[in-house]
Amino acid sequence: QVQLQESGPGLVEPSQILSLTCTVSGDSITNRNYYWSWIRQPAGKGLEWIGRVYKTGSANYYDPLKSRVSISLDTSKNQFSLALHAVTAADTAVYYCARTKSRGWYGDWFDSWGQGTLVTVSS
Amino acid sequence: DVQMTQSPSSVYASIGDRVTITCRASQAMSNWLAWYQQKPGKAPKVLIYDVSTLQSGVPSRFSGSGSGRDFTLTISGLQPEDFATYYCQQADRFPLSFGGGTKVEIK
Numbered sequence: 001q002v003q004l005q006e007s008g009p010g011l012v013e014p015s016q017i018l019s020l021t022c023t024v025s026g027d028s029i030t031n032r033n034y035y036w037s038w039i040r041q042p043a044g045k046g047l048e049w050i051g052r053v054y055k056t057g058s059a060n061y062y063d064p065l066k067s068r069v070s071i072s073l074d075t076s077k078n079q080f081s082l083a084l085h086a087v088t089a090a091d092t093a094v095y096y097c098a099r100t101k102s103r104g105w106y107g108d109w110f111d112s113w114g115q116g117t118l119v120t121v122s123s
Numbered sequence: 124d125v126q127m128t129q130s131p132s133s134v135y136a137s138i139g140d141r142v143t144i145t146c147r148a149s150q151a152m153s154n155w156l157a158w159y160q161q162k163p164g165k166a167p168k169v170l171i172y173d174v175s176t177l178q179s180g181v182p183s184r185f186s187g188s189g190s191g192r193d194f195t196l197t198i199s200g201l202q203p204e205d206f207a208t209y210y211c212q213q214a215d216r217f218p219l220s221f222g223g224g225t226k227v228e229i230k
Contacts, residue, residue: 004180047159047167047210049219062218063124096166109157111178113166 002026004097004114012091012121018084022097022114028056029078035100037110038071038082040093048093052100052108053080087121094118125149125213129222136230140196144225146211151191155214158187158196161224162207170209171196201227 008020022036030034039054051061053071061069068085084091095117098110136142146156149170154174159167169178171187174194184199198205206229211222 046223047212049221054177083211094200102214103155106153106214106216107155107173107210108219109169109172110159110167111169111172113168116166 002099002112004099004112005094006097006114006117008117008119010118012087012119013123014088014121015025018040018091018119018121020080020082020095020097020117021117022081024078024080024099027074027088027099029080030075032062033101035102035108036071036073036080037098037100037108039096039098039113040091041096041116042093050082050095052102067114083088088119092119092121124218125152125216125220127211127213127220128223129209129211131225131226132223133226133228135228137230138203139203140230142201142205142227144196144209144211144227146189146194146196146222148192148194148213148215152191152213152215156187156189156194157212157214158185159210159212160207162206163208165209172173186188198227 012018035052038050044053051071053059059071070083073080081120097114099112102108128147139178156174158170161167175187186197208224208226
């Protein structure tokens, strides 16, 4: 049974970097059948896909965030991470990591999720 | 980008009711659509993927259908644990996107 757990600061100052880590247990992030994604949800609002990374380190991002975001892997720790630069209050949200079943360039769906972590951007 | 519009945004229903939620894509899609259930304070949980394939462990009262631009999630015989918010998600092309959600509430 795969489990994912987000970790990182719950409060980030404006213009700084939001950094989160997802620790995966019960599966390997080098499993060729999956990508690994970050998704966020502002309070009371819907879900927004941020990006995904494959075991090779190749990543895809949501275009409006592309200039500010990077997702990376640490295979030695079975973790993947999110870095979002130059944050504003609009980046305040619950951030989820998720295991992603994919056919490559289409057909992605999220079969396992972390519990989510609230990140507030405020001074 | 593919925009997903869900309707209704909320629905009031009773135990045992049949509930239908619709998701319309801004352009025609292949059959790469998933549905999720989210309860307050919890992560979403996948119910259906590839339009109509039930995720393992999901009760058979949940079903999905549709093609082209219009897709439907049906709950046949609403149970107390089904009161939640439901989201569709398209995976036809990047960026992946979700509908705005449908809240199923107790009548």
